[in-house]
Amino acid sequence: MNDAEAEAPADPVPRTRIEDFLVDYAHAIDDGDLRAWPDFFTEDGVYQIISRENFEAGLPMGILSCEGRGMMADRVSALEQANIFEAHTYCHILGPPRISEESPELYGARTNFNVVRTMQDGGSEMFAVGRYLDIIVVADGRPLLRERRVVLESRRVDILLVYPL
Amino acid sequence: MAMATAGDLSQPFAWPDAGVTRIPYRLYDDPEIYALEQRRIFRGPVWNYLCLDIEIPEPGDFKTTTVGEVPVIVARDLDGQVHAMVNRCSHKGALVCLRERGNARQLTCVYHSWTFDLQGRLKGIAFRNGTNGQGGMPAGFDPDQHRLEPLRVDTFCGLIFGTFAEEMPAIEAYLGQAMAQFVRRNLDRPLKLLGSHSQVIHNNWKLYAENVRDSYHATLLHTFYTTFKINRLDMDGGIVLADDGWHHISYAKRATFEEDPEYRQSKVHAVQYDSKLAGPRLLDAWEEFDDGITHSIQTVFPNLAIQFTLNSLAVRFFAPRGVEQTELFWFYLGCRDDDDEQTRMRVMQGNLTGAAGLVSLEDGCINEFVQRGVRGSGDQLGLAEMGGREVASSEGSRATEAAIRGFWDGYRRIMGFA
Numbered sequence: 001m002n003d004a005e006a007e008a009p010a011d012p013v014p015r016t017r018i019e020d021f022l023v024d025y026a027h028a029i030d031d032g033d034l035r036a037w038p039d040f041f042t043e044d045g046v047y048q049i050i051s052r053e054n055f056e057a058g059l060p061m062g063i064l065s066c067e068g069r070g071m072m073a074d075r076v077s078a079l080e081q082a083n084i085f086e087a088h089t090y091c092h093i094l095g096p097p098r099i100s101e102e103s104p105e106l107y108g109a110r111t112n113f114n115v116v117r118t119m120q121d122g123g124s125e126m127f128a129v130g131r132y133l134d135i136i137v138v139a140d141g142r143p144l145l146r147e148r149r150v151v152l153e154s155r156r157v158d159i160l161l162v163y164p165l
Numbered sequence: 166m167a168m169a170t171a172g173d174l175s176q177p178f179a180w181p182d183a184g185v186t187r188i189p190y191r192l193y194d195d196p197e198i199y200a201l202e203q204r205r206i207f208r209g210p211v212w213n214y215l216c217l218d219i220e221i222p223e224p225g226d227f228k229t230t231t232v233g234e235v236p237v238i239v240a241r242d243l244d245g246q247v248h249a250m251v252n253r254c255s256h257k258g259a260l261v262c263l264r265e266r267g268n269a270r271q272l273t274c275v276y277h278s279w280t281f282d283l284q285g286r287l288k289g290i291a292f293r294n295g296t297n298g299q300g301g302m303p304a305g306f307d308p309d310q311h312r313l314e315p316l317r318v319d320t321f322c323g324l325i326f327g328t329f330a331e332e333m334p335a336i337e338a339y340l341g342q343a344m345a346q347f348v349r350r351n352l353d354r355p356l357k358l359l360g361s362h363s364q365v366i367h368n369n370w371k372l373y374a375e376n377v378r379d380s381y382h383a384t385l386l387h388t389f390y391t392t393f394k395i396n397r398l399d400m401d402g403g404i405v406l407a408d409d410g411w412h413h414i415s416y417a418k419r420a421t422f423e424e425d426p427e428y429r430q431s432k433v434h435a436v437q438y439d440s441k442l443a444g445p446r447l448l449d450a451w452e453e454f455d456d457g458i459t460h461s462i463q464t465v466f467p468n469l470a471i472q473f474t475l476n477s478l479a480v481r482f483f484a485p486r487g488v489e490q491t492e493l494f495w496f497y498l499g500c501r502d503d504d505d506e507q508t509r510m511r512v513m514q515g516n517l518t519g520a521a522g523l524v525s526l527e528d529g530c531i532n533e534f535v536q537r538g539v540r541g542s543g544d545q546l547g548l549a550e551m552g553g554r555e556v557a558s559s560e561g562s563r564a565t566e567a568a569i570r571g572f573w574d575g576y577r578r579i580m581g582f583a
Contacts, residue, residue, distance in 0.1 A: 049521065054360045061360025061497045061512050064521040071444030071516075074393070075523070082392035084527045156363045156492070157520035160529030 014107070014138050018099055021136070021143040022111055026092035029164060034079070037164055038072035042137060046147045047072060049165060051155035052130070063152075063161060072164075079162050090127070090163055091116045107143075109134040115165055117158075128165055129153045173201050180582050181546055185573040186554045188547040190539035193369040198580075199488045205580050206467050207233025207485075212319065212326035212336050214469040214482050215239045215249055217496060219323060219356055225268040225283065231484050232327060237316065238262050238272065239325060242283035247320060249327040250285035250313035261313065272313075285313030321345070322352035324469075324480070340465065341407045347414050347463055350454065351473050355501035359511060364493045364520040368532035370468060370485040371576070373493060376532055377462060377470045377481070378568035380404060380415045381551050386531060389517075389524045395440040395448065402458070404559040404567050411466035411575025413568035418457040447523075449510045450475040464568070466575055474524075476507070477514035489536055493529075495519045549573070 021040070028036045041047065050062035066072045079085075095112035102108060110133055117127035135147040150165050174197045181187040192198060207213060213232045216239050220228050227240040229252055236252035238261065254261050254274040261274045261281065271288065272281045280289035287308040295301030316327035319336040326336050337345045366373060376382070384391065402417035438448040453476055463471045470481040480496040495518070499511050517524040539545075552565025556574045559565040576582075 050360070051362055054362070059358065059360045060508060061515050063362050063519055065512055065516060066444070067446065067513065068444055070442070071447055073443045074447065077443075078389055078392065078523050082389045083523070084386065084388075085530055155361065156365060158365050159367065159533070160364065160526045161521040162526055 014101075014104070014141070014143070015099055017138070017141065018107060018109065018136055018143050019097060022097050022109065022132070022134075023094065025145075026094055026113070030090050030092055032089070034076045034163065037076060038069040041069055041072065041145045041148070044068050045072075045145050047145075047150075047164070048148075049150040049152065049161070051152050053155050055149070055151045063157065064164070075164065083162055085160060085162050087120045088163075089118050090165075091118070091124075092165075105138050107134075107136040107138065109136055113165070125158075127158060128161075130165075174198065178582060180577055184554070185556060185570040185577065186548065186550045188549060188573060190542040190545050190547060193372060193536060193539055194488055196488050199369070199485070201580065202485075203233045203235075206576075207235065208329040209579060210328070210330040210333055211467055211579070212328050212333065212339050212465070213316075213467070214465065214480075215316075215318070215325045215327045217323055217356075217358070217480065217498075218247075218320060218325055219358055220266065221247070221325075223268060225270055226266070227262060227269060227272070227283070228266045229262050229264070232316070232329070233485060236260060237327065238285075238313070239318075239327070240272070240283040243270070246284075247318050247325055248284045249316040249318045249325075250281075251316070253313070254279055255287060255311040255313060281313055285315055287311045287313075322348050323356055324348070324352065340412060341409070343405055344407045344412045344414065344463065344465070347405075347461070348471065350456075351461075351463075351471055351478060352498075356498045357501050357503075359497040359499045359508070360515070361494065361496045362520060363495065364529055365486070366483075366491050366493055366529055366532055367489060368491060368536040369489060370483055370491045371572075372532035372535055373483045373491055373528075374464070374466075374468065374572055375569050376528055377464055377483075378413055378415070378572055379566065380563035380568065381566055382531075383563070386527050387524050393441045395438055395442070402460070402563055403561055404563060404565055406556065406558045406568060406571045409575055409578075410556045410571030412464055413571055414461060414463045415563060415568065416458045416461040417563070419459050447513050447516060448475070449513065451507065451510065464572075466572070472518060474517055475514050476511050477517060478511070479515075479518060491532075 025040050047066040048062040049064040066075060093114040097109045097111040100108045110131055112131050114126060115128040116124050118124040130150060130152040133149040133151060134145055136143050137146050215230055215237065216228045221239060221241045224241055224243045224245055227238055230237050230239065237249055238252045239247065239249045241247050252260050252262050254276065256279050257276055259274055259276045261272050278291035279287065282288050290302060292300065293302050316329055318325060318327050321336045340348065405414040459475060461473045468483045472479045472481060478498045482494040484492045486492050497515050499508055520529060549566040549569045552559055552567050556570045557567060559567045
C-alpha cells in the first residue's frame, strides 16, 4: 500500500485511490504480507466472511468474523504461531469495482473476486469466489475499510480457511 | 448381528486379537468396507441425523440431505407431521427434489411429472390413462406399491433423525439416559439458526468420527489457547460413554466454579478470560448453566456431534462423500430469546470452531494427513491405548482414547467384524 501511495501522483480523485487501495489489499495477502492486513481497516473496522446463502437469509453468523484491528491482528498471530495447516498461497483475481459515493468521506464498493489457492504439491485450484461489499472511509486522502463483508458464492470450504480473503 | 462373510468382502477381514486398542488402517480406504458400511450402518439399526426441526418450521417445508450416500428428503406435511423418504423417484430413479430446501404442497419429479405428497405417497402419474385411448399404465397398476421409500422418523430436542431399520427403539432409548439428558441440557429450549457452512475434508468419515472423540489431541494439536495464554480456569473434565460405547460426552468444567461465589454473582455479566489477545472481546461469554461445564462435545453414532464451547452451540454433521471424502456441516445455534449482546457473543465465539476456527481449524487437515499417511499400509494397525485398554467412561481425565475405543467397539458390533 505504501509503495503505491508513494508512487502515485497527488490525486484529487478519491476513486483512483480507492481502486488502488482495493488492489493493494489483495496483493498484500497474495504476497504473504499478512501483518499489513489489519491496517487496511479502521481501528474498529468489521470484517466478515459469510456464505451467500446465510447473507441473503439475514443470518448474523459468518465463517469468520472480526470486530476491530485487534481481532484481525490476533488472527494473523494465530496463523503464524498457533495454527497448523499445509503451506499454501493465494492469488486474488479482482473484477472491476463498482464504487458509489455517499459523501466525500464515505464510499461503498462492490468487487467480485476469485481466489486461486496453490498447495505445496503444486496444485492450483479455485478456492473461493464471491464479492466484497465494502464501506470505505477516506480521511486525509487515505481510504480505509470500515466494513468488508466477503460474501462467498458457496457455503462449502475446501479443507480449511486460515488466510483472510 | 450379521457377521462379515466372504460374500461381503473379497478380502476377508478379521479384527486383531488386541481388540479395539488396534485399528486396522484398511478400514479407512477399502472401498468394499465403505460399501458394506452403507448397508450395515447407514441403512442398518442406527438413528441417522437428518436436519434441525427449525430448518423446516412451516407446513410444506422440505430439506434434502443424505443418509450415508442415499439422497433423502425431510418434509413437514400440511398437518405439521415430519416425514422422511428417499429422494429417488419410484419410476426412473431420478432425484425428486432438486433444491436443497423449499416449500411445496407436493413433490413432482421433473422427468415424467410423477407427483408425490409430502409423505412420499404416489398421487399422480402423467398420462396414466394414455392419450386418445392409447398407451397409459396397465389397468392393474397400483400406485400404493410405488411410493417413495420411507424412513422412520423421530425427533428429540429439535433434532430430526431417520432410520431404515424397522425395529428401532425410539431415539431417546437409542441415546440412553446419560446421553439424552445432556442433549436436553443443550438443546431443549427454543432455538434459532445463527448461520451454517460446510467443509470438505479429504478423509474417510470414520477419521472424523475418531477425531471428534479424541480428547487426547486437543491441547497438543490445537494450541490457540496456550499460545495466547488464555486462562480458561478450567480443570480437566471427563469422558462419559453411552452404555453401548458408541456415543460419548467429553466435558471440561470451570475449576473455580464451586468455591468462588463471585462467579455465581457475575453470571449476568460477561466472563473475563485473561489472555494476551489484542482483541479479547472474542472470548466474551456468560454463564449459561449452573453445572460449571464450559466446554463440551457430544457424539451420536454414526455421524453427529453437538458442541458447546463457552456459549457457542453448534450441531456438526459429517456426511460420507466417498471412501476418502467427507462433508462436515456446521449449524450454529442461538436461543430464540437471546438478546443482541448474547447473539453477538455467540457469533464472535463462532470464530473458535468451523472451517476457519481459531481453536480447531487443524481438524480440517489432520485427518487428511492420516488418510495420506496410511496409503500402502497393508495390514498395519493404528494404536489406541491412551487411558487404558477398556471401553469405559473416564471421569477426571481427558488424556484418554476411551471414546475412540467406544466408537470402534460399536462399529465392530454393527459391522459384524468379530
